[in-house]
Amino acid sequence: MTAHRAPLPLARNFRWHELRNDGRRFGSFADCAQHCLPSLRACAGLLVGNRAAGDILMEEFLAHLVAEMPSNDALSSPAEFTAAFEQFLRRTYGEQPQRIALSSGPGQIMGVWMSIDEFLDTIANG
Numbered sequence: 001m002t003a004h005r006a007p008l009p010l011a012r013n014f015r016w017h018e019l020r021n022d023g024r025r026f027g028s029f030a031d032c033a034q035h036c037l038p039s040l041r042a043c044a045g046l047l048v049g050n051r052a053a054g055d056i057l058m059e060e061f062l063a064h065l066v067a068e069m070p071s072n073d074a075l076s077s078p079a080e081f082t083a084a085f086e087q088f089l090r091r092t093y094g095e096q097p098q099r100i101a102l103s104s105g106p107g108q109i110m111g112v113w114m115s116i117d118e119f120l121d122t123i124a125n126g
Helices: 010-013 016-020 030-048 051-067 078-093 117-126
Strands: 098-105 108-115
Touching: 016 030, 016 078, 016 117, 030 051, 030 078, 030 098, 030 117, 051 078, 078 117, 098 117, 108 117
Parallel strands: none
Antiparallel strands: 098 108
16 A cells, blocks of 8 residues: 655745755856756746756757856856746746646646746745
């Protein structure tokens, strides 16, 4: 017999609140990106509905940052990197609501319409 395990809150799964408030400085933009990308990648996959499309969104975000690289030397803390990703999502999607597929139980998926700000608030606060 297996015990039923409740799903972890989104905030814990994505570590978004932790990243938003992490002012620690990394030695370089690349080191900071390596630390933040797993959470940002998971967020992007949830936002667009699948991992492959999330990876494409992450590639677009990183290309956007590299294009602005002289000003991105300051992006050496997780808080700054996460804020840049949030701004990118707001510019990309604006006020257009997105349909987010959330699990409401084992094998039960429900679609929820949210603005980008509602989505970011949900993953930050669970």
